[in-house]
Amino acid sequence: MTFMELAKNRYSERFFDPRPVEQEKLDQILEAGRIVPTACNYQPQRFYVLRSPEALAKAKTVTPFHYNAPLMLLVCYDAETVWRNPQDRYYRNYNSGEQDASIAATTMMYEAEELGVHSVWLRGFDSKTVADTFDLPENIIPVMIFAMGYPSDSAKPNAWHFKRMPLENFVTEL
Numbered sequence: 001m002t003f004m005e006l007a008k009n010r011y012s013e014r015f016f017d018p019r020p021v022e023q024e025k026l027d028q029i030l031e032a033g034r035i036v037p038t039a040c041n042y043q044p045q046r047f048y049v050l051r052s053p054e055a056l057a058k059a060k061t062v063t064p065f066h067y068n069a070p071l072m073l074l075v076c077y078d079a080e081t082v083w084r085n086p087q088d089r090y091y092r093n094y095n096s097g098e099q100d101a102s103i104a105a106t107t108m109m110y111e112a113e114e115l116g117v118h119s120v121w122l123r124g125f126d127s128k129t130v131a132d133t134f135d136l137p138e139n140i141i142p143v144m145i146f147a148m149g150y151p152s153d154s155a156k157p158n159a160w161h162f163k164r165m166p167l168e169n170f171v172t173e174l
């Protein structure tokens with residue numbers, strides 16, 4: 001499968017089979033998140049694996065969008081490690097943490113897809129609630145959560161998946 005085929009096949013999975021994701025596949029997904037580019041190569045991305053009944057029960061209290069997935073990954077960045085640009089005149093106290101963590105998350109999402117593990121990217125949560133629920137150190141900033149796993153028999157994309165604006169909406173040549 002080409003990368004473009006993989007990218008076009010991916011959709012946000014909201015119907016998961018309870019079957020656990022094998023450790024080797026999880027390792028490969030996490031490895032994909034390890035090797036990504038990051039600002040100044042500071043590597044501030046941090047991943048928390050949520051798959052024990054206790055961790056998944058906590059995850060269900062922080063977001064309604066868990067879709068009963070057997071595996072969730074909480075993707076964060078370390079604010080003490082992140083690249084900063086306090087001189088940026090547009091973004092006050094700019095730091096690259098969301099970008100670094102999002103590159104890692106995106107890469108893991110496509111690696112999972114290649115392995116047949118579906119996912120949905122979640123941001124429907126309160127960051128402070130997530131930090132408190134999982135007792136994250138103060139320097140660890142939640143960015144996103146994946147619900148992940150194998151698709152159930154009834155799995156299918158929802159209508160939004162098929163709604164994409166034409167390329168000219170996104171591209172301007174300057």
Ligand SMILES: Cc1cc2nc3c(=O)[nH]c(=O)nc-3n(C[C@H](O)[C@H](O)[C@H](O)COP(=O)(O)O)c2cc1C
Nearest residue numbers: 010011012065120121122123124125157158160161
């Ligand atoms: C930054 C971001 C936040 C998202 N948050 C949620 C969420 O909280 N709950 C959810 O069900 N889907 C969430 N999604 C999934 C989007 O709704 C989905 O990607 C979009 O509708 C396109 O559909 P597709 O991924 O199936 O192509 C999020 C996606 C992104 C990129």
